[in-house]
Amino acid sequence: MPADGSLWKRVWASRVLGRRERELFAALRLPELRQLEWLGARTAAKEAVVELLRGAHGLDLLPADIEILAGEGGAPVVAAPGVERLGATPVVSLAHAQGEAAALAALGSGDAIGIDIEHLSPRPPGFAEAVVTADERRLLEGIPTDHADEWLLRCWCAKEAVGKALGTGMAPGRAEAPAMVSLDRDRQEVVVRVGERRLVAHTHREGDLVVATTLPREGPRS
Numbered sequence: 001m002p003a004d005g006s007l008w009k010r011v012w013a014s015r016v017l018g019r020r021e022r023e024l025f026a027a028l029r030l031p032e033l034r035q036l037e038w039l040g041a042r043t044a045a046k047e048a049v050v051e052l053l054r055g056a057h058g059l060d061l062l063p064a065d066i067e068i069l070a071g072e073g074g075a076p077v078v079a080a081p082g083v084e085r086l087g088a089t090p091v092v093s094l095a096h097a098q099g100e101a102a103a104l105a106a107l108g109s110g111d112a113i114g115i116d117i118e119h120l121s122p123r124p125p126g127f128a129e130a131v132v133t134a135d136e137r138r139l140l141e142g143i144p145t146d147h148a149d150e151w152l153l154r155c156w157c158a159k160e161a162v163g164k165a166l167g168t169g170m171a172p173g174r175a176e177a178p179a180m181v182s183l184d185r186d187r188q189e190v191v192v193r194v195g196e197r198r199l200v201a202h203t204h205r206e207g208d209l210v211v212a213t214t215l216p217r218e219g220p221r222s
Helices: 005-016 019-027 032-057 127-131 134-139 145-166
Strands: 067-070 076-079 091-097 100-106 114-119 179-184 189-194 197-206 209-214
Touching (some): 005 019, 005 032, 019 032, 019 067, 032 067, 032 076, 032 091, 032 100, 076 091, 100 114, 114 145, 134 179, 145 179, 145 189, 145 197, 145 209
Antiparallel strands (some): 091 100, 114 209, 189 197, 197 209
């Protein structure tokens, strides 16, 4: 942000947020960077929803027409004029990390979606033991040392994305905690189990950013 960033942050917020979102944003007690990540993730999600609704149903909405509010359990819920007539409400997932923000949106599917991102950077001692179990670490055996940190992050992001998709979060120490059951390096996919469900998380790397998404089997997405 430029030196007059506080002014531009307010302008940005006024252009993309609905009334209730503006109230939430004004009440945030977060560091500046986290506020911008919050705003950036919602901007990306709204742009994706606008594209989906225009392409699938011809609805022409502005980002501020769409509100993304916390539903039961804290998962983001989309509200927009006209969507109640469509028979398929848009669903979104948000992610941000160290100044980067991303979002995933889908329409016309009952399946869950999730996205997570992380920067590939040195992690503190004990990080691997904290984010993957001993059984999960065995799935990472055989990965070359120069790719080990990247695949550790891919697996962590995969578990986060699935946890968001199913509304469980990471649920540490609980039976519904996401657990990695297999990975395919060639397809860049990680299979994650939550209870009786298994979801495929697609992973990739863009520069130093690791991304994982789990997508609906059917329906438009953006």
